[in-house]
Amino acid sequence: MPRHRLLRIAALLAVVAVAGCTNAPVPDAGGATTTATPPPQVEGTAGAAGMGDAYYPDDGNGGYDALDYAVGITYDPATRNLDGDTTVTAKASADLSRFNLDLTGLRVSRVEVDGQQAETRREGRHELVVIPKTPISKDATFKTRVVYSGEPESVNSELGVNGWQIASSGGAFAAGEPHSASAWYPVNDHPRDKATFSVRAKVPDPWSVVSIGREQEPLREGGWTTYTWVEPTRVASYATTIGIDKWVFERSQLPDGTPVVDAYAPGTESRMPDERRVPEVLAFLAEKFGPYPQSAAGGIFLNEDIGFSLETQTRPIYAKWADLETIVHEQAHQWYGDSVSIENWADICLNECLASYAQWLWDEKNGVDLDARFRATASKASDRYWDRELYDMGEGNEFTAVYTKGQLAVHALRRQIGDEKFDTLLKQWAATHRDGNATWPEFEDMATELSGQPDLRAFLTSWFRDANKPEDRYLYPGTLR
Numbered sequence: 001m002p003r004h005r006l007l008r009i010a011a012l013l014a015v016v017a018v019a020g021c022t023n024a025p026v027p028d029a030g031g032a033t034t035t036a037t038p039p040p041q042v043e044g045t046a047g048a049a050g051m052g053d054a055y056y057p058d059d060g061n062g063g064y065d066a067l068d069y070a071v072g073i074t075y076d077p078a079t080r081n082l083d084g085d086t087t088v089t090a091k092a093s094a095d096l097s098r099f100n101l102d103l104t105g106l107r108v109s110r111v112e113v114d115g116q117q118a119e120t121r122r123e124g125r126h127e128l129v130v131i132p133k134t135p136i137s138k139d140a141t142f143k144t145r146v147v148y149s150g151e152p153e154s155v156n157s158e159l160g161v162n163g164w165q166i167a168s169s170g171g172a173f174a175a176g177e178p179h180s181a182s183a184w185y186p187v188n189d190h191p192r193d194k195a196t197f198s199v200r201a202k203v204p205d206p207w208s209v210v211s212i213g214r215e216q217e218p219l220r221e222g223g224w225t226t227y228t229w230v231e232p233t234r235v236a237s238y239a240t241t242i243g244i245d246k247w248v249f250e251r252s253q254l255p256d257g258t259p260v261v262d263a264y265a266p267g268t269e270s271r272m273p274d275e276r277r278v279p280e281v282l283a284f285l286a287e288k289f290g291p292y293p294q295s296a297a298g299g300i301f302l303n304e305d306i307g308f309s310l311e312t313q314t315r316p317i318y319a320k321w322a323d324l325e326t327i328v329h330e331q332a333h334q335w336y337g338d339s340v341s342i343e344n345w346a347d348i349c350l351n352e353c354l355a356s357y358a359q360w361l362w363d364e365k366n367g368v369d370l371d372a373r374f375r376a377t378a379s380k381a382s383d384r385y386w387d388r389e390l391y392d393m394g395e396g397n398e399f400t401a402v403y404t405k406g407q408l409a410v411h412a413l414r415r416q417i418g419d420e421k422f423d424t425l426l427k428q429w430a431a432t433h434r435d436g437n438a439t440w441p442e443f444e445d446m447a448t449e450l451s452g453q454p455d456l457r458a459f460l461t462s463w464f465r466d467a468n469k470p471e472d473r474y475l476y477p478g479t480l481r
Contacts, residue, residue: 044096044098044135045094046097046098047062047063047064047094047096048061048100049100049127049129050062051188051190051192051193053345054345055344055346055395056178056179056395058124058125058126059178059189060102060188060190060192061188063094064090064092065091065193066090066187066194067089067090067091067141067195069089069185069195069197069198070086070087071198072085072087072199073200073201073242074201075202076204077172077207078204080151081150081151082152084146084149085147087144087146088188089141090142090143091142092136092137092142093139095136097131097135098131099136100127100128101127101188102126102182102188102189103126103146103148104125104126105152105183106148108128108146108148109147110147111128111144111145111146113136113144113145114142114143116132117133118130118133126182146186152174155183161306162176162177162179162183163183163184164183164184167245167265168304169246169266169303171207171243171265173241173242174241174243175306175308175312175317177308177310178238178345178398181238189237191237191239192342192344194341196231196234197213197235199242200227200228201228201242202224203227204224207244208245208246208249210227210245210261210300211227211240211243212241212296212312212314213231213313214230214259215227215296216230231295231313232295233293233294233435239313239337239341241312241317243300243317245265245266246265246266247265248264248266250272255279255283259296260278260279260296261296261315262298262300262301263299263315265301265302266303271301271322275299275301277327278297278331281362284361284362285328285332288358288423288427289335289426289430290427290430290431292334293335293434294334294338296314296315300312300316301320302318304320305319305321311351311355313334313338325362329355329356329359330355331358332358333355335354336350336351337350339435340433340434342438346391347440348393348398348399348402349391349464350438352406353409353410356402356406357411359407360373360411371415374412378476386469387468388400389466389467390409391465392465409464412459412470412474416459417450417456425446432446440464444464462474
């Protein structure tokens, strides 16, 4: 996921405000809305209110597979009001009498399922419960249209402020991990359920809009402009974004014709020289990881001192402090994190350990002795440095050791199995799970098979699963001895 400046981790604050609504809302004593009458009883089952991730069990929803998000919004920076009209296409995995979408803090005025008005109600912090007029049959593809409005909210997490944020220019942007998409559109908000994505955003001139995927021709009318971005490759919800600002755009192409769009908020023009090296960075990473797996490329540069930069798919979003090293890290995520996405948040090392090691590979290209760096780092590391797992590290600990101990662990793995097999592992992992999801145990299985070393599992346990300093035979393998 993101790379932090000085690995700064903000304190986790559980503060989420939710406003409820139905098709015929009746205010309750607390100001929320509830249904005036019980929802109709229909045959079928209720889709689960969470995906079942051990760390964030309420994130995402069960009973269906999201296929596509067609997000439509109108946003006025002067009022900070957002009007949304989003259609979610999904396939039912069971006979559904009701199902949930994740949507935080916005008032819903209408929901339709396959063109028929549906009942709705709020449950929990971000659950929008949808009760269709008729049951949805298992394996059926169905469309849910949600019309909503309000001032989108931000939330605090261990990474800092997530979700919808107001820019210093008066514009706005949406970014964050582990969950941010539900702040501005209805979604199955867990990386396990990837879907294609498009956004159609109308803003008053002279504001403009950037997002992920491929840029379409804008439509200008009456002092407002509608910008459309389409991502045809499935994307994890946290890797979607939108930015509304007075952007300076630079457009180019990779050698194979892949479109590159870079967007710079006012005051970030100094980042242009680093970002113009993205074709060089992607060419280098493709040598290491295999062909570039995305439909487009580029970057979004905020003039904001937020605590992270983030691998939003095709077009990472960068804090004002981002440098070339940050660009390398976030572009590596286009393979590890975006193309190959995690199954559960316990698997986050698949994203962060590998993207962090990409920074080392870039330094090695520029003449750095990685073995010497490894030895120097390992010899000076404190007990706290070692006393953290890289796999299944526990809720709230995902974005810590993966950026530091993770780099050492991956380099040790490289020295344990040798450069040739390590190179094969990186490429084969990206190719095997392209446009899908995977788990850390699956990575261990592939590494063990490719290595031809039956005892590699003990090495992997010592480095990635244990919360202590590996013993010397694992700490200094191969040329590190």
